[in-house]
Amino acid sequence: MVDYAIASENLTKIYRGKGFSVTAVDHVNLKIKRGEFYGLLGPNGAGKTTFTKMLATLLIPDEGEAWVDGYSILKEPVEVRKRIGWMMGETGGRALYWRLSGYDNLVFFGMLQNVPKDIAEKRIRVLLKFLELEDAADKLVLEYSTGMRIKLMLIRALLHNPDILILDEPTLGLDVESAIKVRNFLRRLTDELGKTILFTSHNMYEVEQLCDRIAIINKGKIIFEGTPREIREKVEELKVVEIDVISSDSEINDILRKLEAASVVKKILSYERTKNYYKIRVTVEDHYVAIPEIARILKDNKVESISRSLPTLEEAFLKIAGVKIEETSRRIWRRGGHG
Amino acid sequence: MSFEEFKETLADEEKIHGLYGFLRKAWASWFYQMKIYVSYRMNLALDIIDIVLSALIYYYVGFLVSTDDLVKLGYTPDYVAFALSGIALSRYLWTTIARLAHKMRHEISAGTFESLAAIDSDNFKSWITGQVFYGSTWSSSTFILTILVGYMLGAKFTRNPFVWVQAIFIVILVIAIHAAIGVMAAGMYIIHKQLETLLVLMISVMEFFGGVIYPLAILWNYPILYYIALLMPFTHGLELFRRTIIDEKPLTDPKILTHLGALCAFAPLIYIGLRVYEYYLMKAKRLGLLSSY
Amino acid sequence: MTVDEILTLFKESPTDTKVSNVRKVIAAMLRRAKIRFNYKTWMIFDFANTLFMVFTYFLLSFIILPEDIAKAGYGYSYFDFALVGIAISHFITASLRSLALTIRLEQFYGTLESVLSTPTDFVILFMGDLLYYFFYSLIFLIIILPTGIILGSKIVINIWTVLTMLTLITLLVIANLPIGILSAGMVLKFKQGDPIGWALTWINQFFGGTFFPIIILPSFLRFMSLGLPLTYSLDAIRYSLIWGVTLLHERILYDSIVLIIYALIGYPIAIKIFRYIYNSARKEGKIGIY
Incomplete structure (x- = not known):
């Protein structure tokens, strides 16, 4: 040592x-x-x-x-x-x-x-x-x-x-x-x-x-x-597409259902409401194919943008470790520090 | 809980207005302070030890006191009752005069004061009311405990409930006048931060000149000090309180009347205090000083 | 300033420097003094309160019969008796509370872990703080005794009694400190402010006989009094200042020996318990949490 x-x-x-x-x-x-x-x-x-x-x-x-x-x-x-x-x-x-x-x-x-x-x-x-x-x-x-x-x-x-x-x-x-x-x-x-x-x-x-x-x-x-390179290689396999769509709270379920049914979408990672629109993140096999396809599926909705996105730490984790990361409860944060 | 439900609870909140709302918020402010205090059980226990031990100290000092001298100076020979009545009433000095400014300093340094003052003035008044009541509750508990310990140590306080009613009236008067000073000081404190020093000095001065553990008449040896003592509301309050619970003097007694008159002369402070406070709060809002620390 | 300059400076300057413990203690003392000076209000309050206490007991002494004081061997003036008690009360607080306060304040500031991550032993900080409170208390002593004399106290002040007093005060602090160490351990363990130290001050003032001679206590309470080191410290300091005698007087000598025995027994026990609490706090990860 x-x-x-x-x-x-x-x-x-x-x-x-x-x-x-x-x-x-x-x-x-x-x-x-x-x-x-x-x-x-x-x-x-x-x-x-x-x-x-x-x-x-x-x-x-x-x-x-x-x-x-x-x-x-x-x-x-x-x-x-x-x-x-x-x-x-x-x-x-x-x-x-x-x-x-x-x-x-x-x-x-x-x-x-x-x-x-x-x-x-x-x-x-x-x-x-x-x-x-x-x-x-x-x-x-x-x-x-x-x-x-x-x-x-x-x-x-x-x-x-x-x-x-x-x-x-x-x-x-x-x-x-x-x-x-x-x-x-x-x-x-x-x-x-x-x-x-x-x-x-x-x-x-x-x-x-x-x-x-x-x-x-x-x-x-x-x-x-490992080295940063090894991580990048792992994460690069993770292709994320981000969709910003203007939608009411009731419409969003409908949009999510459409995406779920689409063959180009592997998985819905997350969706959250921002000030003006919903931000939906999905993983895809090939974003060159997926982006136009998603645009077609959502043509009746008010789509602001569809773009390729870098995976977040949480998403990378999911990929690297194969497990979902969990934020430990606040109680433990207070007991043992913060990280 | 959905966002809609959350919005509904906000609507509930809006219904709380007027006197009912005011009192409810004051109650909340009082209640949470109390809850925090009681949660520190060890502090609670040690506060009790503090009260009991300080009572015991004067119980034993009482053994040394010349009762003849005490009688000559116009009191009963019971020094324990004499000292404990003084200590009991002096428990109100800190909470009425300095606590509010002190509390505000905490809120200001924690950055919560601005939001408190900003929401609406109604809220803020409830906060102040709650705080004043909390301070009074705390002092009253220590006051009552000191008196009870006094009874247990054989202090000859009155056992006549009617005399106690008069005593409580006097205590309330003392609290109101001193709290007015406290509220006024808290207002001025927002702008003049150095005032806190003056405030704590004021408590020491009042406690000293009030004759908490020695008979006021001794000050006759130094007439200037005696006259200074008469300038303080606490001196009169304490004399009144003592004469009531130890000597059972009625309000019509000439000695009592003089002190009562002197104490009432300070009553306009209650109005002035609130006005001064509001003036300074407005001034602070204009100057944007509520969070500067 | 470029990064290059910094790197050159760090490359060239030595890494294995040393700072003597004395310097560290002084630095720690100055740090506490600087911090405390930010709380001028409380200092002024403390001074005013103590001075008014002297005045109050001066006035109270007018109606006190000196018989019990004389019976206890402290001369014929209650004011002299109380004056000495008030004059050294800050030393009592310093010895009982300063260590607990160190821990409490470092926890409160969030600096405890920061300090513990350095190679300097925490004892240095304790010493620095103790030294600060010692000097702070000394200022009180220097103000209070002359004030008392102006008010008519007949205590004997000469080079010998002053030297005796300082020795006895040092002994007081040394003998009381083990209780202070335990109190600091309690703060580390329970994290409830410093109420224990506060209560200890009251308990000591009561049983140690700051305001009345302990001979008037009933025997079971007096028995407890005799168990506290403070009782002996107060007795010795009072006796010396009231009668003008020095360390060589048998009563003072007796008190001093008792105090030394207290220290000899107290430190190993107190330090052992404190170390135990400190290590278990390190195990539980509760050191810096406020």
Whole structure:
């Protein structure tokens, strides 16, 4: 296990409460190489956060073991903490002192991470400037926007220059421009400084863009592990067509029945009402054949558009794992974190 | 539930208007506060311990008090009754004066205040009413518990129900006047955030000058302090309350009448308080300050 | 600022830096001070309340007979007696509640996990907070005792009694802290605010005899009093300030030894229980949840 940046063996976490028990992480075996950008992908409640919290030594597993930079999370937690930069994203709560300034927060956490003030100051200055927070540095975190807080948490995780970064949904809640900036920056951290990054997300396209390898986790189990290319190949077989149609609540059943009966439609994935129309998603064998055929079937309805669409994470899951993903209940979210 | 059914429930909601609607919403606001409080059972238990222990402290301090001096200063020799009546009434100070502003600060920082004030002013008034009633309920429970503990410790409070009716009348008067200060302060607080400090200071000052655990007459040694004490409604309220439940003095007693007159002189505050509150709320809505924190 | 510059900075700067624990404790203390300073209202309230308490007990002392005070060995002035009790009441609160408050506040801010994910032991944070509350209480002491003297208190203040007082206060905090640690454990376990610490303060004020000498308690209550370290701390500090005697006086020496015994027995038990609760919270995943 010494050869890996992060390795887990049968790592298991069960949350128990009055009258319920939920296996949040279920015998997870992962091996992440040094200098690898590794994505952990899964819906809310899949066990992502629980997994990262165990690696950050905040949670003791019920079964199994994990090693970070060769150190056991059970036997050498302090050594593990020295080597990781851990960041819990937007959904992870506050994680900063709201009644201290952004700058004070960073200096303080820097100290806890064994970074002397002079070194910390230099790093804080450049990182604040890079993430365009320098003007807000002396303001209380209370006055920050969500995006600003996330940037601050990211700086906090980087401050002690750790070799391993465990980032739990770091881009969730950032504006598009900042998210791109942060992604590029993180990618260069692995490419040029050889940092290992474990990155969780429920955004498939983000993970696909960034990561060297990806694991998909659902209900605590790893259901797929591979390169982005392997995932894309699997998902590309999934041909989705999206139909926007103006319809009343009573007409929609009729439309769905027509689609169900059509030979070109393999399956109705979902339908939902948006502001002006219904959005129906279906899988097809061949969209070149299916799109004109669907247009013909619905010629009497007010069809706004029919187009090929990229599969959503949920749909890709269905394809990859062959099982429907389930968002775990809120109760578990509250007990065990969020992912 | 279908969307149509949901819409119907909204229509139900619209039917709640007028005085009935107002009271119903006030009741809801009161009820949910109460529910939250009671759900923290440990807090409840510890509040009770707090009340019992503070009563016990003065019970034992009472052993040290010179009853002769107490009598000389015009009270009965029963120090436990003296102190516990003061402590019981002072329980209203925080809830009437500062609680509303404090509660508003929470709602403002949680971002829920704006929606509360925005929906309609009727809703908002119910909220305030509910909150004031909740504060009074809480204080009244601690008040009653303190008095009961007093009885158990042998404090010679009156056992005449008619005298208690008079005492309750006085308590209500004290609550109304102090709540008026609280409502006024809460209004001003929306714009002048630093007011909270002044508010909490006011409570300390009133509690001190009211003579909660020492006889007011001692202040005669320092006449300026004595006159300052007379400027506060709480001082008069407490004297009235004590004279009623310990000495069983009727309202017609000249000493009682003086304090009652002095307390009633503060009654216009009830009207002024509400007006000031409305003025500041309107001003805050114009300036858009309800969510700024 | 380009990414290149950042990468160069990180590439060149050392990764295995060290910060001494003393520095960390001071940083933790300053962090608490800065946060508390945002709540000026409560600080002012606290100061006003305590000062008015001094005035109140000053006035109350006019009608109090000093016989029981004298019988308990504390001289002839009830005001002196109460003044010392009020002056050190913040230290009592600090020792009993500061740790529980640390946990409570870190949970409330959501920073508990953030802090626990660093290699720094949580004890450092405890120490920092404790130090903050210690200095905060010291300010009260420095204000209250002179106020009392202006109002006519005859307590003896000289270099020896002050040194004795500071030593005894330190002993008070040390001996009471195990109860504070247990209280912090309870907060971690039950997550119900800090009511236990609050109640403990009341219980201590009652049984420790902040406002009346414990000799007037009936024997079963006095028995409980003698079980609390605070009783001995208060006795020693009062005795020293009222009679102007130092640590070498036999009564104070006796109290101090009792306090040291409390500490020797208390810490291993308290720390063991706290560690147990902390580890089970880590197992159940309940550390940071508010």
